[in-house]
Amino acid sequence: MINSARWAALALSAALMSAPVYAEPAQVGYSAAGLYNLANAYARQGKPGMAVLNYERASLLSPNDPDIDANVSYVLASSHLPARPRGTFERVVRIASPFASSWIGVMGLVIVGVSALAAQLSPRQRWMRRLCVLLGVSMIGLAVANGIALWPVLHEGVVISAATPVRVSPVPMGDSLFELTEADTVKITAEHEGFWLIQTRAGRTGWVSRSNVAPVVPRN
Amino acid sequence: MSKNRTLGGWLIALVGVLLVSAAPAIADVPLVYATIQPAQITLGESARFTITNLGDSAAPITMPVVSGLQFEIVAHTHQIELINGTTLPSSSIVVRVTPQMAGIFSIPGVTPKSPPVVLQVNPPPGSAGAPRLSNSPAPIPPPILAGGTIPKGVHLTEDGSAYVRLGVPKRDVYVGEIVPVEIEVGMRSGFVTQFNGPPKLTGDDFTLNNSLLREPDRSERMIDGQAFVLLTWHSAFSVVKPGSFPLSAKVPLRVKIRTQPRRESALDDKFGDPFWQNFFGPSVRKDINVESPPQELKVLELPAEGRPADFHGAIGTFAIQSDVSPVKADAGDPMTLTMRVMGSGNFDRVDSTMLAHVEQWKTYPPKSTFKTVDPMGHKGEKVFEQPLIASKPGAQTLPALSFSYFDPNTRRYETAHSSPLSVTIAPSLADSALAAPQVPAGAVSADANRLAEGLKADHAAAESFVSSLTPPYLQPRFLALPSLLALAFTGGWAGTRRRKQPAERVAVRNRVAWRAAKRALAQMEAAARSDNPALFFIAARAALQQTLGARWQVAPEEVTAAEVQARLSDDDDIQQVFALADESRYSGRDLNSTDFARWMRAVRQRLLAEQAR
Numbered sequence: 001m002i003n004s005a006r007w008a009a010l011a012l013s014a015a016l017m018s019a020p021v022y023a024e025p026a027q028v029g030y031s032a033a034g035l036y037n038l039a040n041a042y043a044r045q046g047k048p049g050m051a052v053l054n055y056e057r058a059s060l061l062s063p064n065d066p067d068i069d070a071n072v073s074y075v076l077a078s079s080h081l082p083a084r085p086r087g088t089f090e091r092v093v094r095i096a097s098p099f100a101s102s103w104i105g106v107m108g109l110v111i112v113g114v115s116a117l118a119a120q121l122s123p124r125q126r127w128m129r130r131l132c133v134l135l136g137v138s139m140i141g142l143a144v145a146n147g148i149a150l151w152p153v154l155h156e157g158v159v160i161s162a163a164t165p166v167r168v169s170p171v172p173m174g175d176s177l178f179e180l181t182e183a184d185t186v187k188i189t190a191e192h193e194g195f196w197l198i199q200t201r202a203g204r205t206g207w208v209s210r211s212n213v214a215p216v217v218p219r220n
Numbered sequence: 221m222s223k224n225r226t227l228g229g230w231l232i233a234l235v236g237v238l239l240v241s242a243a244p245a246i247a248d249v250p251l252v253y254a255t256i257q258p259a260q261i262t263l264g265e266s267a268r269f270t271i272t273n274l275g276d277s278a279a280p281i282t283m284p285v286v287s288g289l290q291f292e293i294v295a296h297t298h299q300i301e302l303i304n305g306t307t308l309p310s311s312s313i314v315v316r317v318t319p320q321m322a323g324i325f326s327i328p329g330v331t332p333k334s335p336p337v338v339l340q341v342n343p344p345p346g347s348a349g350a351p352r353l354s355n356s357p358a359p360i361p362p363p364i365l366a367g368g369t370i371p372k373g374v375h376l377t378e379d380g381s382a383y384v385r386l387g388v389p390k391r392d393v394y395v396g397e398i399v400p401v402e403i404e405v406g407m408r409s410g411f412v413t414q415f416n417g418p419p420k421l422t423g424d425d426f427t428l429n430n431s432l433l434r435e436p437d438r439s440e441r442m443i444d445g446q447a448f449v450l451l452t453w454h455s456a457f458s459v460v461k462p463g464s465f466p467l468s469a470k471v472p473l474r475v476k477i478r479t480q481p482r483r484e485s486a487l488d489d490k491f492g493d494p495f496w497q498n499f500f501g502p503s504v505r506k507d508i509n510v511e512s513p514p515q516e517l518k519v520l521e522l523p524a525e526g527r528p529a530d531f532h533g534a535i536g537t538f539a540i541q542s543d544v545s546p547v548k549a550d551a552g553d554p555m556t557l558t559m560r561v562m563g564s565g566n567f568d569r570v571d572s573t574m575l576a577h578v579e580q581w582k583t584y585p586p587k588s589t590f591k592t593v594d595p596m597g598h599k600g601e602k603v604f605e606q607p608l609i610a611s612k613p614g615a616q617t618l619p620a621l622s623f624s625y626f627d628p629n630t631r632r633y634e635t636a637h638s639s640p641l642s643v644t645i646a647p648s649l650a651d652s653a654l655a656a657p658q659v660p661a662g663a664v665s666a667d668a669n670r671l672a673e674g675l676k677a678d679h680a681a682a683e684s685f686v687s688s689l690t691p692p693y694l695q696p697r698f699l700a701l702p703s704l705l706a707l708a709f710t711g712g713w714a715g716t717r718r719r720k721q722p723a724e725r726v727a728v729r730n731r732v733a734w735r736a737a738k739r740a741l742a743q744m745e746a747a748a749r750s751d752n753p754a755l756f757f758i759a760a761r762a763a764l765q766q767t768l769g770a771r772w773q774v775a776p777e778e779v780t781a782a783e784v785q786a787r788l789s790d791d792d793d794i795q796q797v798f799a800l801a802d803e804s805r806y807s808g809r810d811l812n813s814t815d816f817a818r819w820m821r822a823v824r825q826r827l828l829a830e831q832a833r
Contacts, residue, residue: 029685037678044675060689067676074674098691105693106702113709120716147693154690171584172554172607194552194582194609211552217689 032062040071048079048183049160049214056158056185056216060150063094079183093145101146108139152187157196157213159184164213166206170195177206180213188215252281252331256317260340263322267339269315271330281313284327289339290318335435370443371404377510379477381411384419386469386512392520394628395462397535398566400598403453403469405436405510408446416472416507419453422514425465426457429596456596458566459519468514474507522626526633532573534625536565542621542638544608550646551613557606559621559638564599572604574621581618582609613647730831733770737763737827744823748816756816757801760823764794767830793822
């Protein structure tokens, strides 16, 4: 099993050694550190698109890691692209990762349920029960808000090829409308036979080949 | 000797009389034409552009204006020509044409009905736009007049004014085959005045393309010592059914012919040539149809034997060639498979079905373009471009393509093959996002190194992994857990509530009854203070009815004096309260404060006792 330490070692050797390195593309799972180190390796090779993609993925697992934020801003700035600002709501609700938020929501559900049952069984400790219900509802609300805040990110993709053509139709010979800059982030709104229908931050839409834009959350 | 001199004098006089008498007959619509010589020059040279007006009336002649060409009139000439037996005064304007740039220029007709004249100007040898860079001499333009004879098997019309030649292959043809055909019309100068329509093929069994509507090739030739203008149309036809068919070409013309019957001409026997016959007689214009000698065309069915499964009706001689671009790409990147079909034949039946068997590739509908090298579309190259996307990485081979056709020369089916193509497909970056980047030797650029300097350091290894980046709350497997929990809690809450429901219902009813009893007690106190025994006992009975009704699970109005006597036989005070409540309404009994207090105490004790149960 290849863990993130080996990924980091491979990436480091790739960046420093002159001999070719061919790593096994094994789907062993994701870890924040592994994705972060992989993104660093791509950044060192001058591949900002793949670097930003893996930073974004690492940020899903570890949303409050300042190194991730610093490096993604640095790579975007190096590519002459603006960093994506994170609003107050997003900062608050992403205090926990979506994985922790999921379990927090489940715990909140358990607390609310137990409180409701306890109220049926015994009328005593009414204030304590109300406090527990409030806590449980807050935890569920945190999970829901996390999902709302992450929803756009889950439908985003990162341009991983330089000068990616955006076409009017989902065919290779479709007329080119404009080009995307590598490492830019776009919204993926639809898919059709190997092409994504994307929307840029400026609101322009078109079709790009799936090989040119990778979704932040891989789709099976 | 003197006799011969006398005969010659008579002849000259006769010619003069005929010329004078025939002059009014041709003084009608003027015929204006223009020629340029040479038709191909090099930049720096000049060409002679001659505008000839055959007639004595002045036709409206406008000097052409062509961008890049300079026109300069150098001479005016007037002469009388004897054409077709008539005197024809003509005038010419000689114009020097000097090009200012290289190119092909079309000089418009000098009258609205006259055709344009084309002048080709080549750049000087050695210049950037010169067509030849070698030291070979430039081709000499063909002379306008060259010697020749009437083609074999072709006959002039009776008056010698024109002929039509039909050129078709000397072999059997096949149903559906595109057969090139050449129609050559030779017109003796001065005889034919106009065309009455394009040439036509006789018979209804042929489908002729519309290339006969285009301008024909024009040349001039001396044939048997006479000047002829040759117009040649190139076209093609196809036959829809087998059989033997006579084939000929017909051209409607208007010619000048002599009106005097031949037998009345004294010179017929002496000269016998139609030209001289027309020359010495008055002429009129007449519409005639000139037809080529008929030929027998044998049309065969395509043989069923040996017909390939992928044959789709292409007849001719073809070769195919294929290539792919680029030969190295990432998975998902589009590539273009180009297939060229070259040769001659019915290109409309050359389709792209051969591209349909490219397996393990995502294909898109091909687009085709056809470049023809002749005006009929019989010879050329058809190019199919099919976008491809490789679905799997690695070394891939695009299989050889094949194309079947029928060769009418060899009379059998042939199959042309292309060579297989090898391409290398690298894994897509989007698909290998978890793979460590591959670094060839020296591939890390200086820019990348500078970029690396500003990065935060790598992190230590983590031991926790997740199988998917999709948040658990969006994964169906995870969502099953909170769903089950919610169901369990809802079920438990509902079960508990159902079990508690009867006792709770009684308690609620008791609470309601106690509140009503308390209100009735307050009314009793108010009635005692106001010294109203009737109201006091009514309020007392109402309080007891509320409480006892809740206790006995009956409606308050069902608690009557008889019911109280039956159930509370040991409580005389309560029985009396019900009796006095009925009585006080009519009796007007007076109670002192001691009585009010006693009855109040009795009712309260009963209510408290019932509430405590």
